[in-house]
Every structure is written in structure tokens, then in C-alpha cells.
Amino acid sequence: MNTNFLHSDFIIIGAGAAGLFAAGKLTQLGKTVRIIDSEDKPGKKILISGGGYCNFTNIHTSPSHFISDNPHFCTSALSRYSPYHFIELVEKYHIPYHEKVLGQMFCDTSARDIVRMLMFEINQNKLILELQCKVESVTKSDSFFVHTNKGIYSSQSVIVSSGGLSIPKMGASCIGYDIALSFGHTIIPTKPGLVPLIVQAETFPYSDLAGLSIQSEIQTEESPIFKEGLLFTHKGLSGPAILQASSYINHTNSVTINTLIDPSNYAKIAQGDFGKMDWKNALSTIFPKRFAYAWAQYHKQSETYSHYSEKTRKIFADQLMNWQPIIAGNEGYSKAEVTVGGVNTKELSSKTMMSNKIPNLYFIGEVVDVTGHLGGYNFQWAWASAHAISISSN
Ligand SMILES: Cc1cc2nc3c(=O)[nH]c(=O)nc-3n(C[C@H](O)[C@H](O)[C@H](O)COP(=O)(O)OP(=O)(O)OC[C@H]3O[C@@H](n4cnc5c(N)ncnc54)[C@H](O)[C@@H]3O)c2cc1C
Structure with a gap:
């Protein structure tokens, strides 16, 4: 030397x-x-x-x-x-x-x-x-x-x-x-931070939505609430809100995603005026169509809007407000913005x-x-x- x-x-x-x-x-x-x-x-x-x-x-x-x-x-x-x-x-x-x-x-x-x-x-x-x-x-x-x-x-x-x-x-x-x-x-x-998350495959029917973004509010047990965009990927979730939450996630805590961030949309879902419209099309008035269709299909919500009682529609709205995907891991240091x-x-x-x-x-x-x-x-x-x-x- x-x-x-x-x-x-x-x-x-x-x-x-x-x-x-x-x-x-x-x-x-x-x-x-x-x-x-x-x-x-x-x-x-x-x-x-x-x-x-x-x-x-x-x-x-x-x-x-x-x-x-x-x-x-x-x-x-x-x-x-x-x-x-x-x-x-x-x-x-x-x-x-x-x-x-x-x-x-x-x-x-x-x-x-x-x-x-x-x-x-x-x-x-x-x-x-x-x-x-x-x-x-x-x-x-x-x-x-x-x-x-x-x-x-x-x-x-x-x-x-x-x-x-x-x-x-x-x-x-x-x-x-x-x-x-x-x-x-x-x-x-x-640990990797500001990193895309991988969602357990069996509980993630949205890989076809890769590239699609929706607005969301995300919280983990220890984090503040992050109100930013959520992006679907082939393996799970990314976008600013998810990256923010990822820095707080460890093996034991969960992440809760509210996709219904505008309160008026809750009322629209629960008490809307969609009559015989397919449920998934009613959802499409709030969300991008691809997300609305995939969500309705995964949750077996295949009927018309009026088929469901107001009580049931409120349960669906609550599901959209409290989505808890099962996080299998993250994409590691090769994709993380920080440590x-x-x-x-x-x-x-x-x-x-x-x-x-x-x-x-x-x-x-x-x-x-x-x-x-x-x-x-x-x-x-x-x-x-x-x-x-x-x-x-x-
Ligand atoms: C894709 C990406 C986008 C980002 N965008 C933003 C952004 O827009 N805004 C923001 O605030 N932050 C952003 N970050 C985070 C930000 O880049 C880092 O937090 C910041 O660069 C850290 O600065 P640093 O000087 O501590 O380390 P670094 O900038 O990482 O510099 C460390 C240096 O040490 C050198 N080094 C390491 N090991 C050795 C060694 N053994 N011998 C000699 N040299 C070595 C490396 O080559 C490197 O040049 C981003 C990160 C990534 C990965």
C-alpha cells in the first residue's frame, strides 16, 4: 500500500x-x-x-x-x-x-x-x-x-x-x-426508510393497478397522520404517504389507510342517490374507475347501489376508511431514500x-x-x- x-x-x-x-x-x-x-x-x-x-x-x-x-x-x-x-x-x-x-x-x-x-x-x-x-x-x-x-x-x-x-x-x-x-x-x-412497502400477496388484489395513484391518509401506531398520495405498485404500495409511513413501520405495527379522505364522500357512499347503478360505478364517482372496480370485486360488492341497505353501505364506507393491508416487508436499501x-x-x-x-x-x-x-x-x-x-x- x-x-x-x-x-x-x-x-x-x-x-x-x-x-x-x-x-x-x-x-x-x-x-x-x-x-x-x-x-x-x-x-x-x-x-x-x-x-x-x-x-x-x-x-x-x-x-x-x-x-x-x-x-x-x-x-x-x-x-x-x-x-x-x-x-x-x-x-x-x-x-x-x-x-x-x-x-x-x-x-x-x-x-x-x-x-x-x-x-x-x-x-x-x-x-x-x-x-x-x-x-x-x-x-x-x-x-x-x-x-x-x-x-x-x-x-x-x-x-x-x-x-x-x-x-x-x-x-x-x-x-x-x-x-x-x-x-x-x-x-x-x-433500517430502510422512505421506502415502498410490500403487501402480503394473498391480501393484495391490486397489483394490476400498478402506476395508479389515489389520495389517502395514512397512520401507523407511532407516526403522525400523513395526508398525501398513495401509489399502487406490482408488489404493494408506494407514493409520498406510504414512504412517509414506512420510516415508522417495524415488524409488529400495522398501517391504517383512509382512502375516503373527503368527509362529504362518506355521506355520498352511505346516503347517495345512485339507485340502480352498479355499486362499482357508484364508487367510480369518487375514485378512479380501476380502483373502484378492483375494490368492489375484492370485497364481493357486485350488486346495485340500492340493493345494499344504508347500514351495509356505511360498513363499506368504513372499510374504505380503515384499510389495514398486511405488510410483508419493504423493498430494501436499494429502493430506500434514507436510512x-x-x-x-x-x-x-x-x-x-x-x-x-x-x-x-x-x-x-x-x-x-x-x-x-x-x-x-x-x-x-x-x-x-x-x-x-x-x-x-x-
Ligand atoms: C433517490 C433519492 C432521492 C432523494 N431525494 C431527496 C430530496 O429531494 N430531498 C431530501 O432532502 N433528501 C433526499 N434524499 C435523501 C438525501 O439524498 C440524503 O439524506 C442526503 O444525501 C444525506 O447526505 P449525507 O451527506 O449525509 O450522505 P450522502 O449524500 O449519501 O453522501 C455520503 C457520501 O459518502 C461516500 N462514502 C460512503 N462510504 C464511503 C467509503 N467507505 N469511503 C469513501 N466514501 C464513502 C458516498 O459515496 C457518498 O458520496 C434522497 C435520497 C435518494 C436515495
Whole structure:
């Protein structure tokens, strides 16, 4: 192995959202930074985010939009770097953007604008960007030593911003957790989040509806209610509402789906004026026809509307409001947008993101046990947690 002891103030492991943002802040403070990434270009996940348009923040960000074993941990960093700080930066670079829905801010043109901006923010005189370089471990004596497939690099401080386990083909690895464990940290168990769900095949007659979307309200035992779109897939369910709920689901809890979100539709079903119309056609006045037909067929509701008493129609309406599909699993890290769990925040400073066990070792971004809801919150956490380090290094 080539042993190359070039020394820098900081080594940042991972040139993703959090790592690049931290590099910008630190080089502007005059610190020398080496960023190491196993991929061939920086910010790969940013490039595919938001369907290529990067949902870079959410103006409604608050700690309630994050899942963590230690829910208040994120408050400090989020309060010191708000969505409006990032929007100000986006405006400084004249990047066109818009609010899509629910406070979600997207680029008008391309996610590439965000990566370019992050690279411009880095003082190139203070930076060495080491690509296609895989970190294998970190050790410490007077300095830190970062062991890679290209050699060993040393620094005064190490920032672990190596992300979670989602999308392994884009460089995701468990190195951040391994480094944390090697320095005596604990890991809150990880699982795929913001991920499509697989429904037990025998109880899922809707695979032919793949690609169809309906509005819904979804809740799990521990989650808030998510009122967003639900998308049918060949294996089960996806769409924003399901992705949100998926981050809360474990092996034991169930998910309840209300497909009848407009209260006036309950009355329409129970007391409507559909006479001899087929029940499935009556349902089609509320739902997309394909869903209405499939639902009626699965529930053996084959008669005309007036054939059913009002009491029975109310039972049907209740079924549509309380659908509890049997969840067999999820589509795994290859389809998950994030990883829930990570480095235990009880062992990190919420102000500086530094390890409470090892001075000058920091963890930021998705590797930490802070996971955002869908809608730009995960990037806001990446920016805010990276910003926290720069304050402490000033
Ligand atoms: C398809 C998709 C779409 C998304 N869209 C959005 C969105 O629109 N809005 C939003 O807020 N969030 C979105 N997310 C989530 C968001 O991308 C992540 O939460 C965010 O990128 C995390 O930033 P990070 O810097 O912590 O990690 P990452 O951005 O994942 O960066 C980690 C880096 O570490 C590198 N690395 C890993 N292991 C090693 C190693 N051993 N050696 C060297 N380098 C290593 C990786 O190559 C990677 O570049 C999306 C995620 C996916 C998968």
C-alpha cells in the first residue's frame, strides 16, 4: 500500500451533501480540508434527488419532521441554520427554484445547480478532493489516520459524513457506523426508510393497478397522520404517504389507510342517490374507475347501489376508511431514500456534532440517528449539522 502521510486540518469522509457543505464552511475559515469519497464524482445522491430537481429544503422544517431515538437532539443545529439560510445561498448563486407543495423547495432547472454551488463555496486553495478512494478505517494517536485503498492520510480532525446504507450502487457503505463503533460509540439499529412497502400477496388484489395513484391518509401506531398520495405498485404500495409511513413501520405495527379522505364522500357512499347503478360505478364517482372496480370485486360488492341497505353501505364506507393491508416487508436499501437509525446522538454534542468520547471526531448528515420526513428535510439536516461544526471551528 502507498503510505502517504499528507496532513490537513480536517479529513471529511464522504463528498455528499453534508461533507461538501462542511468543506465550504471550513475552507472559508482558512482550514485545510481533504475530502475523500469512493465515487468518481462528488454529490452523486444530490444529482438524483427530487427526481433530478433536488428538493433542497423545506420551509416548514421543525424538529417534529425528524425521527430519532433522541428527538430533541436536532433542535440546536436546525435552529442555527434554517431553510431560509440555505435559500439565501441558492439566491446568491441565482439558482432558479420554486415551492412545489407543502413547503418543498426544488430547483427549476437541475439538481446539478446545487452541486455546482456547493463546489463554488469551497475555497479550492484549501481543498484536496480525493475521489475513487475508499475509506477502510480510522485510527488515532496524536492525530487521526484515515486508512484508504489509496494510502493513509492524517489530520487533526475527522468528519464522518459517509451517509446511510440506501442505494449501495451509489457508494453507500457501512463505514460511518464501523468508524463510530471502533471509537466506542453505539449505533441505533438501522433500517430502510422512505421506502415502498410490500403487501402480503394473498391480501393484495391490486397489483394490476400498478402506476395508479389515489389520495389517502395514512397512520401507523407511532407516526403522525400523513395526508398525501398513495401509489399502487406490482408488489404493494408506494407514493409520498406510504414512504412517509414506512420510516415508522417495524415488524409488529400495522398501517391504517383512509382512502375516503373527503368527509362529504362518506355521506355520498352511505346516503347517495345512485339507485340502480352498479355499486362499482357508484364508487367510480369518487375514485378512479380501476380502483373502484378492483375494490368492489375484492370485497364481493357486485350488486346495485340500492340493493345494499344504508347500514351495509356505511360498513363499506368504513372499510374504505380503515384499510389495514398486511405488510410483508419493504423493498430494501436499494429502493430506500434514507436510512433510519445510525450513530447514537446521546454520544454527540448537539451544538458541535463532535463525539463526546473522542475529541475532534465529528458525525454529520444521514450517518447520525436523525432521519427526516420526505420533503427536503433530509438535506436541511445535512446542511444544518454541517454548519454546526463550522461554528465550533470558528
Ligand atoms: C433517490 C433519492 C432521492 C432523494 N431525494 C431527496 C430530496 O429531494 N430531498 C431530501 O432532502 N433528501 C433526499 N434524499 C435523501 C438525501 O439524498 C440524503 O439524506 C442526503 O444525501 C444525506 O447526505 P449525507 O451527506 O449525509 O450522505 P450522502 O449524500 O449519501 O453522501 C455520503 C457520501 O459518502 C461516500 N462514502 C460512503 N462510504 C464511503 C467509503 N467507505 N469511503 C469513501 N466514501 C464513502 C458516498 O459515496 C457518498 O458520496 C434522497 C435520497 C435518494 C436515495
